[in-house]
Amino acid sequence: NAGVTQTPKFRVLKTGQSMTLLCAQDMNHEYMYWYRQDPGMGLRLIHYSVGEGTTAKGEVPDGYNVSRLKKQNFLLGLESAAPSQTSVYFCASSRTGTSYNEQFFGPGTRLTVL
Amino acid sequence: AQSVTQLGSHVSVSEGALVLLRCNYSSSVPPYLFWYVQYPNQGLQLLLKYTTGATLVKGINGFEAEFKKSETSFHLTKPSAHMSDAAEYFCAVSDTGAGSYQLTFGKGTKLSVIP
Numbered sequence: 001n002a003g004v005t006q007t008p009k010f011r012v013l014k015t016g017q018s019m020t021l022l023c024a025q026d027m028n029h030e031y032m033y034w035y036r037q038d039p040g041m042g043l044r045l046i047h048y049s050v051g052e053g054t055t056a057k058g059e060v061p062d063g064y065n066v067s068r069l070k071k072q073n074f075l076l077g078l079e080s081a082a083p084s085q086t087s088v089y090f091c092a093s094s095r096t097g098t099s100y101n102e103q104f105f106g107p108g109t110r111l112t113v114l
Numbered sequence: 115a116q117s118v119t120q121l122g123s124h125v126s127v128s129e130g131a132l133v134l135l136r137c138n139y140s141s142s143v144p145p146y147l148f149w150y151v152q153y154p155n156q157g158l159q160l161l162l163k164y165t166t167g168a169t170l171v172k173g174i175n176g177f178e179a180e181f182k183k184s185e186t187s188f189h190l191t192k193p194s195a196h197m198s199d200a201a202e203y204f205c206a207v208s209d210t211g212a213g214s215y216q217l218t219f220g221k222g223t224k225l226s227v228i229p
Binding site for chain 1: 118123148150155156157158159160163204215216217219220221222
């Protein structure tokens with residue numbers, strides 16, 4: 001099992017460019033999440049999905065869009081990147097929606113927007 | 115809304131010394147509680163969690179945490195620090211109600227271990 005994988009690992013964008021981050025999990029988890037991590041801020045939830053074809057906004061959704069066309073994949077899109085979106089992005093998944101279930105995290109994508 | 119406070123963004127201990135990382139939460143109802151560890155340039159992995167039952171929870175790598183309802187705390191401890199414990203540690207909470215599955219994270223505590 002690869003667990004949760006993220007593509008790419010690193011990316012540099014110019015302001016206004018667009019990109020898509022891909023998250024894939026092979027654990028057959030229903031729930032998937034996108035977080036961003038900034039120094040001194042902990043992890044903040046961007047968007048999440050409770051199943052294939054569903055998405056919902058988290059704490060900091062502005063400037064991002066997501067799609068969950070397949071159960072195993074969760075895509076995070078930046079339509080017009082801004083320097084404020086420079087961050088490390090983590091994807092996570094969990095087996096069910098019960099809150100005591102562990103979230104499994106990917107290795108992260110480090111994004112720099114110039 | 116849930117909130118989590120981790121006291122101390124950086125903690126330094128000597129190798130072999132006690133590790134104590136503090137976490138307090140605010141909630142009207144005791145939540146589920148988690149500690150995650152993040153090694154440099156890696157994702158987060160679960161150290162331990164409290165859901166119900168025994169308030170002293172043992173996790174991986176010799177860590178344990180005690181849920182104290184009266185103090186709204188869930189501090190993480192390890193009797194003897196090892197160099198390999200150097201990492202960032204995050205406390206997280208979750209509501210216990212039906213349909214609750216989001217985690218609220220603290221801002222993290224970076225642990226340094228001095229040889």
